[in-house]
Amino acid sequence: MVGRHHKPEDLTVPHVHEIVRASHAKIEHDRVKLFLCSGETAEILLYGATIISWKAGGEERLFLSEKAALDGSKAVRGGVPLVFPVFGKSSNHPTDKLPQHGFARTSRWEILDTATESEEFINVDFGLGPENLTVDTRKQWPFDFGLIYSVTLTKTSLQTKLLVRNEGQEPWEFNALFHTYLRVPDVTKVAVTGLKGVTYRDKVQGGAEATEESDKLTIASEVDRVYVKVPGTVKVEDIEVGKTLYTVERSNLDDVVVWNPWEKAKTIADFGPEDGYKNMLCVEAGSVSSWQPMEVGSFWEGGVTISI
Numbered sequence: 001m002v003g004r005h006h007k008p009e010d011l012t013v014p015h016v017h018e019i020v021r022a023s024h025a026k027i028e029h030d031r032v033k034l035f036l037c038s039g040e041t042a043e044i045l046l047y048g049a050t051i052i053s054w055k056a057g058g059e060e061r062l063f064l065s066e067k068a069a070l071d072g073s074k075a076v077r078g079g080v081p082l083v084f085p086v087f088g089k090s091s092n093h094p095t096d097k098l099p100q101h102g103f104a105r106t107s108r109w110e111i112l113d114t115a116t117e118s119e120e121f122i123n124v125d126f127g128l129g130p131e132n133l134t135v136d137t138r139k140q141w142p143f144d145f146g147l148i149y150s151v152t153l154t155k156t157s158l159q160t161k162l163l164v165r166n167e168g169q170e171p172w173e174f175n176a177l178f179h180t181y182l183r184v185p186d187v188t189k190v191a192v193t194g195l196k197g198v199t200y201r202d203k204v205q206g207g208a209e210a211t212e213e214s215d216k217l218t219i220a221s222e223v224d225r226v227y228v229k230v231p232g233t234v235k236v237e238d239i240e241v242g243k244t245l246y247t248v249e250r251s252n253l254d255d256v257v258v259w260n261p262w263e264k265a266k267t268i269a270d271f272g273p274e275d276g277y278k279n280m281l282c283v284e285a286g287s288v289s290s291w292q293p294m295e296v297g298s299f300w301e302g303g304v305t306i307s308i
């Protein structure tokens with residue numbers, strides 16, 4: 001080889017241990033993996049921009065069903081699927097032809113950017129627009145929109161942010177929700193705090209309205225509640241050990257859905273193991289109790305930070 005002779009100390013290539021320790025993003029054909037040099041990781045599928053793993057403090061923090069389809073054939077059962085532009089199934093509304101929870105969780109997103117700003121965090125942005133939707137989905141919801149979903153991994157948190165833009169010539173409206181399946185050691189030994197005094201719609205009771213009486217919501221049967229306009233921080237606590245497992249902080253997301261299917265999990269085809277409901281609790285931050293209006297050219301941004 002012609003050229004200057006390099007002595008080993010001239011080489012700019014990092015030593016192997018430095019490569020392993022550096023924070024970085026690894027892009028594969030169907031997913032992005034984020035690594036922090038301190039050991040935390042996250043894994044996000046392009047399908048749905050679904051976060052399927054978040055490891056922090058040496059433990060997996062998200063529940064992912066062992067029967068979840070990860071091949072893009074159906075929405076992922078577990079992790080953090082994104083709900084947009086409709087929560088549940090609507091009727092008499094422009095979203096009423098869309099399937100339950102909309103199309104964001106079943107569309108393939110594009111990677112927009114990855115940047116390691118420091119050793120303390122790493123971020124990846126995904127984008128979704130009409131050009132990423134199937135012809136059928138476009139027919140079901142023909143509006144022009146742009147979404148940017150930003151996932152940031154820090155040493156102690158997983159931060160997610162959704163930017164929504166109306167890029168069309170007519171107004172439309174939407175729901176959005178971060179459908180987070182938190183992993184818990186034993187769901188019967190945790191409590192959700194921060195909901196006392198909040199009005200909720202109880203889907204297990206046919207949508208009846210009630211007010212949360214307790215500062216410690218415990219789970220001993222099926223729970224499916226939409227807490228409306230939750231004022232502050234919600235936490236998941238281990239009541240046996242007396243320690244906070246997760247702190248959920250929201251920005252511009254009024255509502256919190258708490259869901260555990262309990263033994264109904266047995267009837268959910270892609271839920272496994274059958275008793276896996278004991279190790280999960282969905283605490284879902286969203287804007288779902290009323291439609292978010294989007295005038296032509298307007299932006300909306302909402303986000304959630306889950307800390308351990």
Ligand SMILES: O=P(O)(O)OC[C@H]1O[C@@H](O)[C@H](O)[C@@H](O)[C@@H]1O
Pocket residue numbers: 075100101179203224225257259284
């Ligand atoms: O089975 P899916 O479409 O992923 O929905 C799971 C659950 O998602 C929750 O957000 C809803 O409140 C529940 O009613 C629903 O059962």
